[in-house]
Amino acid sequence: MNNSIWNLDTTNNIKELKKDLDIDILIIGGGISGISICYNLINCHKKVVLVEANKVGSGITSKTLGKITALQGHYQDIYNKYGYYITKKYYTSQLEAINLLTKTIIDNKIDCNLEKTAAYLYSSAEATTKKLQEEFQLMQKIGFTNITKENTLPNKEKYPYIISDTNSYTFHPLKYINSLKKIISKNKIDIYENTRIISIIKKDNYYICKSNNGIIKTNKIILACHYPFFLFPYMMPLKVTLEKSYIAAKKEKYYNFSALNKNDKESFRFYKNLTTTYKIFQYGTHNISFNNNYKKHFETLKNKINNWNYLWSNMDIMTGDYIPLIGKIKENFYLATGYNTWGMTNGTLAGKVISDLILKNENTYEKLLDPNRKIYSHWLLAIGSSMYSFTKEKLLPQKKWYNKKIVFDKINNQDVAIYYDNYGIKHPVLRKCPHLKCQLLFNEEEKTWDCPCHGSRFDLEGNVIAGPSNYDIKVK
Numbered sequence: 001m002n003n004s005i006w007n008l009d010t011t012n013n014i015k016e017l018k019k020d021l022d023i024d025i026l027i028i029g030g031g032i033s034g035i036s037i038c039y040n041l042i043n044c045h046k047k048v049v050l051v052e053a054n055k056v057g058s059g060i061t062s063k064t065l066g067k068i069t070a071l072q073g074h075y076q077d078i079y080n081k082y083g084y085y086i087t088k089k090y091y092t093s094q095l096e097a098i099n100l101l102t103k104t105i106i107d108n109k110i111d112c113n114l115e116k117t118a119a120y121l122y123s124s125a126e127a128t129t130k131k132l133q134e135e136f137q138l139m140q141k142i143g144f145t146n147i148t149k150e151n152t153l154p155n156k157e158k159y160p161y162i163i164s165d166t167n168s169y170t171f172h173p174l175k176y177i178n179s180l181k182k183i184i185s186k187n188k189i190d191i192y193e194n195t196r197i198i199s200i201i202k203k204d205n206y207y208i209c210k211s212n213n214g215i216i217k218t219n220k221i222i223l224a225c226h227y228p229f230f231l232f233p234y235m236m237p238l239k240v241t242l243e244k245s246y247i248a249a250k251k252e253k254y255y256n257f258s259a260l261n262k263n264d265k266e267s268f269r270f271y272k273n274l275t276t277t278y279k280i281f282q283y284g285t286h287n288i289s290f291n292n293n294y295k296k297h298f299e300t301l302k303n304k305i306n307n308w309n310y311l312w313s314n315m316d317i318m319t320g321d322y323i324p325l326i327g328k329i330k331e332n333f334y335l336a337t338g339y340n341t342w343g344m345t346n347g348t349l350a351g352k353v354i355s356d357l358i359l360k361n362e363n364t365y366e367k368l369l370d371p372n373r374k375i376y377s378h379w380l381l382a383i384g385s386s387m388y389s390f391t392k393e394k395l396l397p398q399k400k401w402y403n404k405k406i407v408f409d410k411i412n413n414q415d416v417a418i419y420y421d422n423y424g425i426k427h428p429v430l431r432k433c434p435h436l437k438c439q440l441l442f443n444e445e446e447k448t449w450d451c452p453c454h455g456s457r458f459d460l461e462g463n464v465i466a467g468p469s470n471y472d473i474k475v476k
Helices: 033-042 075-082 084-107 126-142 173-186 294-305 343-358 375-396
Strands: 023-030 048-051 115-123 147-152 158-170 190-192 197-203 206-211 213-224 241-251 257-261 268-270 278-287 310-317 325-329 335-336 405-411 412-418 426-430 441-443 448-450 464-466
Touching: 023 033, 023 206, 033 048, 033 173, 033 343, 048 213, 075 084, 084 158, 084 343, 115 126, 126 147, 126 158, 158 268, 173 190, 206 278, 213 343, 241 294, 241 426, 278 294, 278 325, 325 343, 335 343, 405 448
Parallel strands: 023 048, 023 213, 048 190, 115 257, 213 335
Antiparallel strands: 115 158, 147 158, 197 206, 206 213, 241 278, 241 310, 257 268, 268 278, 325 335, 405 412, 412 426, 441 448
16 A cells, blocks of 8 residues: 555544635644644634645655654764754753653643654664764763663664664654644634645735635744745755655564664654554655655665555655754744654644744744754755756656656647556646746656655646645646
8 A cells, every 4th residue: 555554544624714814823834843833822812823735744744654752863963063062952952842742642631652662773884883882972971861772672683783762752643633633623723724825925014825715814924834835035945955765564563662773774663553563664765856766766665675564755854954944034934844854853842942932932942943044064965956856857857767657748838747547547747846847757656746856746637745836737
């Protein structure tokens, strides 16, 4: 089954926007960031509305592994760039996020399969052992108190060097999101789904947001939609890169732990529902602009995980310093993105930080996470990645791994790509992403058209299913 395991046992009643609104605060995006921000604003005595382009939780949150941990494997990277103080502050931010998330679950009696687990960071290569030793020493220095050195995982797999942290959890992210959605709605905050914001215009001291179903006038905007769709003024394509990974879930014996392989970028955890236990395994992480033979990556994953039951891909926004972009980007305009594969903690953290900024409460992480900070070292990679994929896909749209089901043609003087399904029915779409005109790649496993520049995705009929594009690629 080619979808995420989290999409199976959750329900979601759809409420669409069908009128114009005049409000105080608009939250754009219904993943863990948007929902967490909304939850923290329940008692703010302002008119708050959240809009989601698809279904709440159906984006990146539905594709995560559902780990809640501070054992993330990149403290040495932060330390090399910023030193001890910033590294420790990032660590304490993750601790606060873990405490906030678990407290929310417990206080609200949310049934989302929350389990305290040990998390493990290991390497399958002897050459990486020294780096893990340095990571362990740094983690002790910045305040980790629950870490130990091991050489065997709980499932008896042995590795040269393993770091264990017992202050970690796993959970079902969509059960959590949908439970918070119900709590928010009961507190008279409106959540509108299938409501995509197409444009934002600043006018005097407020914003006019055009959606597919109505106009929203708002005093403040919080953009929590994974990859911001605007180019100016923030120039998002110069700030971050995107990484794609491939995930499978298969029925397997249950172990109460999660693990991350630092050198191979493999990550896994175990999950049990009422009747079945699964191992969820992530593999093959790469920059979306390079090495983007999706078919090959999925085949490699299938070979590693025989008899898989669920298969999907995920996309993460990476910053140059491994610290998220959370906070105010200009007056009355806020951003939450760039979680570097750790969305469950950092999305929760965004809920607290941005709500504090709006409510004018002091927050110790405001400066650390400031999205306007300069990360010059990442600009060259960000620009180079986009330019490489833009040029390559324009010159070589036909890939050697495509089968005969993919045809490029013209219809009504428009450049189109056509996919012929197993019944011979053709599905034509426009070849360019409406965001910044990059040529699209076909994802044969998930039957989507994906942008290798900035991550937009479209279904076989040309409907946009993930931004930053706000427009479809249907042939007219």
